[in-house]
Amino acid sequence: MMPQPGLDKEARKRVIKEVIRQLHDGAAPDEMTKRFGQVLHGVSATEIAQIEQELIEEGMPREEVLRFCDVHLAVFQESLAAGDTLAPAGHPIHTLMEEHRIMLSQAQALARLAQDIEQTGSVSEESESALEQAEANILGAESHYVREENVLFPYLEKHGIVQPPAIMWMEHDQIRDLKKAVLAALGRRGTVDAAAFGRHLNAGAVSLAETIAGHFYKENNILYPTAMRVITEEEWPELRAEFDELGYAPFTPAMPAAEERASVISSSAEGGSVRFGTGTLPLEALEAILNTLPVDITFVDRDDRVRYFNDMADRVFPRARAVLGRTVQHCHPQKSVHVVNNILEGFRQGNDEPAEFWLEMRGKFIHIRYYPVRDGEGRYLGCLEVMQDVTGIRALTGEKRLL
Numbered sequence: 001m002m003p004q005p006g007l008d009k010e011a012r013k014r015v016i017k018e019v020i021r022q023l024h025d026g027a028a029p030d031e032m033t034k035r036f037g038q039v040l041h042g043v044s045a046t047e048i049a050q051i052e053q054e055l056i057e058e059g060m061p062r063e064e065v066l067r068f069c070d071v072h073l074a075v076f077q078e079s080l081a082a083g084d085t086l087a088p089a090g091h092p093i094h095t096l097m098e099e100h101r102i103m104l105s106q107a108q109a110l111a112r113l114a115q116d117i118e119q120t121g122s123v124s125e126e127s128e129s130a131l132e133q134a135e136a137n138i139l140g141a142e143s144h145y146v147r148e149e150n151v152l153f154p155y156l157e158k159h160g161i162v163q164p165p166a167i168m169w170m171e172h173d174q175i176r177d178l179k180k181a182v183l184a185a186l187g188r189r190g191t192v193d194a195a196a197f198g199r200h201l202n203a204g205a206v207s208l209a210e211t212i213a214g215h216f217y218k219e220n221n222i223l224y225p226t227a228m229r230v231i232t233e234e235e236w237p238e239l240r241a242e243f244d245e246l247g248y249a250p251f252t253p254a255m256p257a258a259e260e261r262a263s264v265i266s267s268s269a270e271g272g273s274v275r276f277g278t279g280t281l282p283l284e285a286l287e288a289i290l291n292t293l294p295v296d297i298t299f300v301d302r303d304d305r306v307r308y309f310n311d312m313a314d315r316v317f318p319r320a321r322a323v324l325g326r327t328v329q330h331c332h333p334q335k336s337v338h339v340v341n342n343i344l345e346g347f348r349q350g351n352d353e354p355a356e357f358w359l360e361m362r363g364k365f366i367h368i369r370y371y372p373v374r375d376g377e378g379r380y381l382g383c384l385e386v387m388q389d390v391t392g393i394r395a396l397t398g399e400k401r402l403l
Helices: 009-024 029-040 045-057 062-067 069-079 092-120 125-140 142-158 163-186 194-230 235-246 283-292 334-348
Strands: 273-276 279-282 296-301 306-309 355-361 364-374 380-389
Touching (some): 009 045, 045 163, 092 125, 092 142, 125 142, 142 194, 142 235, 273 283, 279 283, 334 364, 334 380
Antiparallel strands (some): 296 306, 355 364, 364 380
């Protein structure tokens, strides 16, 4: 039955859910647009985000929502209009959108360059310089995704927007896989003839450009407008400060200085001490000791919520204070959540064996361990994650004695 104009919000939500379900069943986007155009006109980004979240909570697999995101957007595109100025310069959302514009331009330029190399069968000196810059841009762009995952997504989750950030994180991982493929192609220059190199690079660069174009459109028109609506004015300066702390891409445009505000990132320990069974420490010294340890430590409480991490100088992975209070499951890519759950459930069931992993990353050898934390009666208090760059330790030989 054709929906009528003037439907209230709940009725409109039911119709939009039906549109999405029919799309999942194979209905053509053009047909959906004609049938439900009146209802879809004026639908807000927040409504779409909430509806997709409800569908996942009702049992629709997150992977399916991700798979059909582009189809949803084909239907809703005329109703979504974020505009070019969601936020003023210096605002975290403005910065993210500017980075979107630059990163898409870079990806498209790389695809054009690869096509030119394939057609000419040669790599000029100018092209070689551009390829080196493209490689630096791809590596530098990781900062953009890190800020979203570690700051923006946790703030959205605090306001009940859980599934849309999770879907975007899944797309981040897809983009990372495409970036690895492009970097691998760039690494082949000089080892194969120029035409073959250009052909291989062009395929990867085009895939990357097309994927990030769709991803950026979703974030600009759904995720970011939703963030502007639900995150409070008081929270944005905190969020900006955490963006500043994590750092930006080399190509991020210069931003106005952040407004002065009361510090939310310094320790609140002023005087006082903590008495342990093996001695007493001033609070100031205790915090300094934890931050001096040559390992990243993160404590997750018995309810699986992140409660603390130390602030060591050289972190293995970035941490932002926005993760405090966040469930640890939301701090990991969806593809590894089942491993996290298995570890935590084992600890709850009495397993005292630490879970241990190691990996090589950017020339470093990273050792990761998870330990159950229990009180004197053996009751489970939570989990301690310990990460350490052991590259230098593994390289040690012989002896170096104190004397």
